[in-house]
Amino acid sequence: MSTEKDSWLTTLPQPAQAYLEGRRLDEVECIIADLPGIARGKAVPASKFARQSYFHLPDSIFFQTITGDWGEAAGEEGFIERDMILKPDMETATAAPWTGDWTLQVIHDAYDRKNRPISYAPRNVLKRVVDLYRQQGWEPVVAPEMEFYLVARNLDPAKAIEPMMGRSGRPAAARQAYSMTAVDEFGPVIDDIYDFAEAQGFEIDGITQEGGAGQLEINLRHGDPVRLADEVFYFKRLIREAAMRHNCYATFMAKPIADEPGSAMHIHHSVIDLETGKNIFSGPQGGETDAFFHFIGGLQNHLPSVIAMLAPYVNSYRRYVREHAAPINLEWGRDNRTTGIRIPISGPESRRVENRLAGMDCNPYLGIAASLACGYLGMTGEQRPDKQWKGDAYEGEEDVPREMGAALDLFDEATKMHEVLGPDFARVYSIVKRTEYEEFLQVISPWEREHLLLNV
CATH class of the missing domain: 3.10.20.70 (Glutamine synthetase, N-terminal domain)
Incomplete structure (x- = not known):
């Protein structure tokens, strides 16, 4: 040197x-x-x-x-x-x-x-949204959670995806959330993930076993949205490389296995006042502020218009299933994992809002940008949320689009959102995603061949 x-x-x-x-x-x-x-x-x-x-x-x-x-x-x-x-x-x-x-x-x-x-480069889209916050005297802070599956090598797209073989010689088991024994099954892969992350200078806040067979979650420390999006972008490659060293695949598909939970990228948000360095979601006495409720209101009002960014593929919509560890509506609640918008338990300084709708298949720059854009519109427009949901939100009505076409229609109509994300980005994103959706609609699925070929 x-x-x-x-x-x-x-x-x-x-x-x-x-x-x-x-x-x-x-x-x-x-x-x-x-x-x-x-x-x-x-x-x-x-x-x-x-x-x-x-x-x-x-x-x-x-x-x-x-x-x-x-x-x-x-x-x-x-x-x-x-x-x-x-x-x-x-x-x-x-x-x-x-x-x-x-x-x-x-x-x-x-x-x-x-x-x-x-304007349509994803990192630039996120930078644009962060700059809008800073023009208001705010500094947005995010903490992503990454869920993914370790699965057996799959060389035939027509074959269903199967859990990977664990250290014990048995396939990974489902319904073992937070089990340390289940985490130990993937020990060699996790060791490489830690080693790669350390070499790259990334700090992992924790790794846990989720509810799916071979499903893991990695939590990252909170920080600058662009830096955290960079880390998720890097982490996806890092995790795939660690898996392939041990004869398995890491997949970030939203719903890779039919009867298992989907994989989300939950996004925690807080906002700091640039002058005082204080969390604007908490007041001087530690209470919840108008900005806190306006942020929630923005998520409730505007998330439908960006579901096409948070759930960017036809497979993404298979994740929004009632009673299956993913939200089906935009209700908000305190310490309630059945709601689409969750307020975790925290002290005043770390008060935050969790968006549980984003899938792990989303582009991290665009997913974080879309989520922050909703909160920004809520705070600048002083939008109030609905009444807090108490109890099981799966008992409520569904208000999340269930397929890509409907989500893109909502995206195309959201002119206020386009001004935040960038009109040219919105134009390009819609065209590319509609092209992709048309490609999918030309494919004849195994379900159609099985049930329609000789019966209709």
């Missing part, structure tokens, strides 16, 4: 420097999240990265569906695949500890030729 050429290495975040101590950096992965949250980019030799201040990718990466098809979202100039300018955010530099050589990953931000942020 003594040469002038390598001096940039001394400015890396401390965990990245610790990872490279005494070693020669071979490669840098220059990455950016597309609409689904997949890492796109280029891998370059470390010597080349040291000489470049940006690189190019075509803007068409944001017009691509999860299947690799394309939405007609390029705008008036047509599908010319204009190059974007991607600039590194060196604060995101982190190890890729599963690689065979010494590699760093660096998240980049997307700009056009006039140095304006690309």
Whole structure:
């Protein structure tokens, strides 16, 4: 690290420097999240990265569906695949500890030729929402919870997904929530998750067994929304790599196994006053403030319009099942896991609101942006919530869209939400998601062949 050429290495975040101590950096992965949250980019030799201040990718990466098809979202100039300018955010530099050589990953931000942020790049969408908070004198704080399944390797899409084989030689069992024995079944995978996270400088607040067979939850420490979204983005790859080392898959599908609970990305929110550093959800005497109730009101009023971002695939809507560990409505309650909006037990300083509707299949930048946007509209519009729900919210009426088409209709009608997230983003997102939905509607499912082929 003594040469002038390598001096940039001394400015890396401390965990990245610790990872490279005494070693020669071979490669840098220059990455950016597309609409689904997949890492796109280029891998370059470390010597080349040291000489470049940006690189190019075509803007068409944001017009691509999860299947690799394309939405007609390029705008008036047509599908010319204009190059974007991607600039590194060196604060995101982190190890890729599963690689065979010494590699760093660096998240980049997307700009056009006039140095304006690309409005439909997911990280830019979240930055836009955070900036709106800061213009009001607020600092949003989030804490995501990540649920996922460890499953047996699945090479045939027509075959049902099965739980992974545990350390005991038996398939992972369901209905073992919070069981330490169940966690021990996945010990080697969890050990690698911890090791990779440590090498990348990420702090895990805890790992627990959830209710599904092979379903785990990782909680992250609260903090800046963009930084936490970066961590979830990195964690998805980290967890997949740890699983594949042990002959299994990690899946973040919202509902991978028919009779098991779905996987959520619960998002906890609080808001800090930039001048005082105090949580604006709590008053001087520790009571709940108008801002607290307005945030809840914003979630209740506006979450339907962004369900298409929190539940971005046709599979996502299979998670919203009554009595199956996922909300079916937008009721709110204190310490009540049956409601879509939960107020956890906490002291005044850590008073927060939990959104339980987001699926783990959502893009973390877009999921957090959508959730914060709802709260922002509630606070700026001084929107009051409905009366607190007491008891089992599954006894209430359903008010969450049950399929992608209905969710996209609500999204398209939400002009106030578009102004918060960015009108051009809303345009592109809708086009790409409708293209994806049309692709799905062309597929004939096993259910149709089984029940309709000879009976209708």
